[in-house]
Every structure is written in C-alpha cells, then in structure tokens.
Amino acid sequence: MRSSTGRGQDEDDDRYRRRSARVLLVDDAERVLLFRFPHAHGEPEAGHCWITPGGGVDDGETLAEAAARELHEETGLVAAPGDLGATVAFSSGYADFPGWARGLFRDDYFLYRTASTDIDTTGFTDVERRNISEHRWWPIGELEGAPEPVFPLRLAALLTELLAGRGGSEPTCLPWHHP
Template identity: 40%
Template sequence: MSGAADAATPAGGVILKSRVLLVDRTGRTLLFFTRADVAAHPTRWLTPGGHLEPGETHHEAAVRELREETGLVVATVGEPAWSRDFVGEPASGVFRDYHEEWYRLVVDRFEPADAEWTPEERVDIEAWRWWSADELAATPDAVEPAELAAVMRRLLDGLDGLDGLDG
C-alpha cells in the first residue's frame, strides 16, 4: 500500500498497481482504512493491493499483495475485471501517472492477518472492515477511488457464488 515504490518509479514511467476487490458471499468487500502517502491527503478506505515488483505481472502482484496484506493465500485471482488510469501524488508536489488492474474474488469472510505487513503498513493501516456497496456510498469517509461503490455494484452484478446481496 506504500507509496515509496511509486515515488521511486523513474520519472515519466507509469506506476503499475494491482488491486483486489475481495467479496464475501453476502456481497461485502474488504477495505483497509489507510493513511495517504501525502500527509495533507485524508486517510481513506481502499482495497488490498499495491505496486508491481520488477518483472512481476499484474496477476502475480495481486496474488502477492493479497497474501501480504490479508494473509489470504490463493493460486489465482482470475482475469482483470476493471482497470483505471489516473494521476496520483506519491510524494508532496510530485504527480505521476498510474495504471491499475482490478481483480474480483469471492471468498468466505475472514479476518485479515498482519503477519506480512511492512513496518510502514503497521503505521499506515488504521482499521479494516467488510463494506456493502450501500454502506460505502453513504460513508462520509474518503474512499479510493471515489467511485468505488459504483464500481463495486458493477463488478458484483450477476456474479456467481454470492448467497444474496443485502445492500
């Protein structure tokens, strides 16, 4: 989740990230309440995920980030379900181009494990919880990306393996 690797990407290079929309069988998604890279930006809710390591594919990064950030070990996260390009601020006054590939994975609800969190994640991650799309749309807290509730609804529409969406 840290922006150190983002700021280290060579100038002019697009920063590549993978994110995973983990969805439990009631249609809720796991989000972390995480401090932003720039202190002036708000702490916000976001999905597990992060930057690609050198030579890593988006899929490999998604699998690794899930293990590191949640303790969930999976062989695959399937095919990308969504992608987005945006400009972010990995350091104060430094603006960079980003490309994220998003994956969607239905799981039984679990409590994340922090055994592989970095020292920075132990400071930056303030909380975690499972959210319904309605709860996410109604929260006054910052969410990244801001349109996550709408993205969540789109990615869950018609998804097999859910017991019944309740919000």
C-alpha cells in the same frame, strides 16, 4: 502497497511511474474489505480514505502475480494468480506524492470472492503498519454514504454490476482519484 516503481510485464509499463495491482475482496455476505489509510501521502492530519488491498507491481511480476502476493501479505489469504481471473477495472492518472513519487500511475483491479473473513495483517510492510489504522468489511450499500472517501471512485456501482454478473468483456475504466 509496495513502494516499488510498479513495473510489471506489460507493453504500456514504460508510460507509468507506478503500476498497482489491487483486489476487490468480497465475502459471502457481499461485503468488500477496505483498509483505512491517510488521504494524503505522509500527511495523516489531512484525513483518511478507504482503499482496497493491493500495491505496487514488482519488476518481473505480472499483474495477477502482484495481486496474489499483495492479497497474501495484507490479508493472509492465499490465492493463485490464475484464481484471480482477468482484471475487472482500472484507473489511471497523474499523482504527486512529495518525497516519494510523481508521474502517471495506474491501478488495475481484480475481483476475488472469499468465504473467510478472518484477516491477518502480520504481513504488512512497515509503511502499511504505520499508515493503515483499521480494516473493515463494508456492505456495498454503505459505500456511497461513507464518511470518508472510498477508492476507487464508483466502487459501489462497479461491485453492484460485477456481482450481478453484468461485467463487460473489457475492464471498466474508473475515474482517477488524485487531484
């Protein structure tokens, strides 16, 4: 979750204040890894939410390169960008994070399966160390009833479809999650 502008190599990048590449990391038991993060930027008292590994696309990076880098930094897992395949979903909309960034954001999601459930967070940035309070492997069936918001919205339905082999040829458009 870098704080870069997130501009990678895409013809639409100039439209976005920030591009993020995120990973739907699923283990052999079909659980997804999520991080607990403050719901409002810089306001931990506003509650928390659960998010996927991933973050900003650095200048010159492709989405897959950024996703692979973020996956390694945040979990210790190594995946070549080509191993991530094509994006399976995206979400886009306006966000206003006072003191940090305001504008049109876009998150692109890759699905990656792993046999390893050992997570190494020593690669976290200072911001991640200050804000991510825990990580958890969530059974997909528990996502809908989670006591705190889970992002992206409709994650359980998306994963159910993808893991059943019913993903479309185009990435799924998910609803934006910031008011």
